Amino acid sequence: MITLTGGKLKLVEAALRLCTKSRSLTSLSLREVAREAGLNPNTFYRHFRNLDDFGLVVLGHLAGEMKQAVRELRQSAQTHDQAAHDTVRWVFGYFQENPAATTVAVRELNGPSSVLRRALENQLEASAREMAEDIIERDLVPGLDTATIHEISQMTIRYILFRALEYVEKPEQRERIQGETERFINRQFRGALVESTPLETLASGVPNESR
Amino acid sequence: MITLTGGKLKLVEAALRLCTKSRSLTSLSLREVAREAGLNPNTFYRHFRNLDDFGLVVLGHLAGEMKQAVRELRQSAQTHDQAAHDTVRWVFGYFQENPAATTVAVRELNGPSSVLRRALENQLEASAREMAEDIIERDLVPGLDTATIHEISQMTIRYILFRALEYVEKPEQRERIQGETERFINRQFRGALVESTPLETLASGVPNESR
DNA sequence: TTGAAAAGTATACACACGTCTACTTAAAGC
DNA sequence: GCTTTAAGTAGACGTGTGTATACTTTTCAA
Numbered sequence: 433m434i435t436l437t438g439g440k441l442k443l444v445e446a447a448l449r450l451c452t453k454s455r456s457l458t459s460l461s462l463r464e465v466a467r468e469a470g471l472n473p474n475t476f477y478r479h480f481r482n483l484d485d486f487g488l489v490v491l492g493h494l495a496g497e498m499k500q501a502v503r504e505l506r507q508s509a510q511t512h513d514q515a516a517h518d519t520v521r522w523v524f525g526y527f528q529e530n531p532a533a534t535t536v537a538v539r540e541l542n543g544p545s546s547v548l549r550r551a552l553e554n555q556l557e558a559s560a561r562e563m564a565e566d567i568i569e570r571d572l573v574p575g576l577d578t579a580t581i582h583e584i585s586q587m588t589i590r591y592i593l594f595r596a597l598e599y600v601e602k603p604e605q606r607e608r609i610q611g612e613t614e615r616f617i618n619r620q621f622r623g624a625l626v627e628s629t630p631l632e633t634l635a636s637g638v639p640n641e642s643r
Numbered sequence: 644m645i646t647l648t649g650g651k652l653k654l655v656e657a658a659l660r661l662c663t664k665s666r667s668l669t670s671l672s673l674r675e676v677a678r679e680a681g682l683n684p685n686t687f688y689r690h691f692r693n694l695d696d697f698g699l700v701v702l703g704h705l706a707g708e709m710k711q712a713v714r715e716l717r718q719s720a721q722t723h724d725q726a727a728h729d730t731v732r733w734v735f736g737y738f739q740e741n742p743a744a745t746t747v748a749v750r751e752l753n754g755p756s757s758v759l760r761r762a763l764e765n766q767l768e769a770s771a772r773e774m775a776e777d778i779i780e781r782d783l784v785p786g787l788d789t790a791t792i793h794e795i796s797q798m799t800i801r802y803i804l805f806r807a808l809e810y811v812e813k814p815e816q817r818e819r820i821q822g823e824t825e826r827f828i829n830r831q832f833r834g835a836l837v838e839s840t841p842l843e844t845l846a847s848g849v850p851n852e853s854r
Numbered sequence: 855t856t857g858a859a860a861a862g863t864a865t866a867c868a869c870a871c872g873t874c875t876a877c878t879t880a881a882a883g884c
Numbered sequence: 885g886c887t888t889t890a891a892g893t894a895g896a897c898g899t900g901t902g903t904a905t906a907c908t909t910t911t912c913a914a
Binding site: 455456458459513538539541542543544573574575576583584587590591594595597612615616618619620621622623624625626627629631632634 | 666667669670724749750752753754755784785786794795798801802805808823826827829830831832833834835836837838840842843845846
């Protein structure tokens with residue numbers, strides 16, 4: 433991660449500030465950002481070639497921050513249930529403390545700039561891979577093949593991000609969102625373990641005897 | 644649903660056309676839309692008070708279309724697995740045939756305009772409710788309480804929409820996305836049925852192969 | 855048939871934008 | 885200390901924008 437300084441940093445931070453106030457990174461104007469940063473519009477050109485370039489730098493800045501944060505997470509509990517609970521709690525806590533980063537990420541993931549979208553997708557995939565490897569290494573979900581763990585990890589990352597905006601914006605619903613997300617994860621893994629068991633068998637209360 | 648005619652319809656359709664080409668509804672300009680529609684910019688004011696008003700009408704238009712489409716879906720197979728498969732296939736087919744509507748919906752769901760976001764959320768919730776009631780009425784997932792069915796329905800609707808853009812934009816990955824979505828749904832419902840069973844018990848049940 | 859309402863157009867204004875060129879100030883290397 | 889380079893500023897350009905006023909055409913019911 434390249435640490436930003438001076439005017440460059442000022443501009444990036446200004447953009448994040450603007451994004452938090454219900455704007456989308458892609459829709460920011462050069463002059464708007466410069467104004468917010470307290471700089472002359474032309475200073476922008478001293479640091480960035482154009483707005484797409486700028487967007488990538490902003491995303492890179494966020495990615496660096498987030499990666500470091502995720503690395504710190506690499507401890508926590510033993511069982512899967514505990515891990516899911518702690519991780520979800522932790523991730524949402526991170527969202528809460530970094531509303532700008534969260535908002536930007538969610539918006540641009542589906543935003544109109546394909547360059548930014550690609551960049552974000554790659555980051556998410558990397559996070560998902562990290563999560564999956566962690567689960568495998570620590571054998572948190574025994575009996576599940578690695579491919580499925582990877583798939584579910586990716587879905588989970590996506591789902592969490594998808595709910596991040598709601599979480600940030602609606603403080604009174606945070607408990608609910610957190611609970612739903614935990615249940616989501618648990619159901620995914622549990623469901624995968626009994627994927628080939630007929631629904632009726634599961635419904636009749638005998639979870640592991642099948643056929 | 645109010646059927647649009649004449650210039651009003653032309654403007655809405657123009658906006659959807661523009662949105663498909665990597666634009667976001669919120670970022671459209673009045674003149675841009677009018678130009679695309681082949682009308683004078685001021686004609687816009689004959690039909691809409693401002694751009695927010697316009698956005699709501701566009702969303703309403705889409706909602707009407709979609710609702711009718713969903714109603715047509717209200718038949719399909721008996722078992723849950725079959726229903727999930729058919730429904731997913733059908734919904735994604737709808738996305739494919741209506742890329743503009745899909746793109747707009749996904750973008751604005753996380754977009755910067757809170758007015759549009761609210762409107763979309765309400766629509767999604769309505770769809771989720773409809774889906775849940777359908778599952779309950781036809782007893783597709785026996786042994787699951789209605790609250791959980793509602794919760795999973797909502798998650799499913801969200802998840803599907805979240806993947807819609809990817810589906811529309813990457814034709815070569817459609818099979819994969821569809822498969823993942825089906826597995827997602829199955830795991831959710833199956834997982835919910837064995838929610839209180841310890842992971843180890845499920846893992847030792849051996850309905851599928853492990854390691 | 856006529857006349858009012860709706861739909862569409864023409865022109866114009868002030869403003870914000872991205873970008874260009876030219877100038878000034880601050881940092882850094884020798 | 886001097887010079888080269890980076891960072892920041894000033895002013896100006898053409899263009900696109902939202903919107904206001906005034907005008908023309910179309911629609912359609914009395």
